[in-house]
Amino acid sequence: MSQQDRLDWDTTYRGVDVAAGEPRLPAVFAAHSDLFPTTGTALDIACGTGAASVWLARRGLRVHGMDVSPVAIGHCGELAVRHGVAELAQFGVVDLDGGLPAGPSVDVVLCHRFRDRRLYRPMIERLASGGILAVCVLSEVGAAPGRFRAAPGELRDAFAALDVIDADEGGGQAWLLARAATTAWR
Template sequence: MSEQDRVRWDECYLNQAPPDVSAVRRPQVFAPFEAEFPAEGRALDIACGLGAASVWLARRGLDVWGVDISRKAIDHARELANRVGVGKRCRFVVVDLDDGLPVGPPVDVVLCNRFRDSRLYAPIIDRLAPGGLLAISVLSSVGVKPGRFQAAPGELTTAFAQLEVIAAGEGDGEAWLMARKPNHEL
């Protein structure tokens, strides 16, 4: 991201209070599939924002690495994790995803909610451990006027065709997918 984008996101989060403990939950689009999320292992939360979903994963029992471009969002995420009592299970780092995913071990869950960078699709698959779960939602051009940051129709199912789809949907400006990496080599 450009420095201008970083500043814009910091300003966005600057005037927001850290999330309340009641905000700790999985993204709403994945609510019907909550049981698919494991209760142990490692997770990577891409563009984690204020950390509500990261902290939810940590409460489930996962060790979570949340990354975001905004230093202010990361500060709020750390504060929330500590308030909820899962600070030791959460690691939050400022990362410019234009440089790619940060180097790290395979993970059991990759969560990416409302962030889209198609250059990261292959690295996301590579980062998943065999049997690992991908939960991704992005803005979509399906059902709304197309825009710069929106996925094209069928983009997620095409990009993640190597994975075993659990569920997927598109409409009203959102595309989402839950899928599992096969336990054998792709």
């Protein structure tokens, strides 16, 4: 990501009143909130101000959130402290143009409103056996094409190796909720 992009995101997040918001799962996944585990680990890619990360931590998960904006990451830490989950939530500034940083398998991978096709395979690879993937991106379906928008069927195709729980696309948005296969030990 260019330095200008980072500065633009910092400017966007400077105007956010973190105290006004409540931790929450992105609305597209809210109907499936009961499927998210209450123990384990989670990775929140492009976490913004941390609303979903803190929601996951309040649920009982150890969460690592990452975003390109240092301002957003500062907000994440404030939100985690305010909701008593600072010990469960860790945040870092990451430029995802360099790829998804290496790390252990996690029980949840959440990526809301960030799209980089190069990260799809690493997102699958980071999921633990039986782990949940929740991804939502801008879409060409119901909107004009653009470089940040997914083509029709892109998420289903990219994550075909997972067991899809639910998915939809339309109104300029595509989302998918899926589970990694459970590894059976003999």
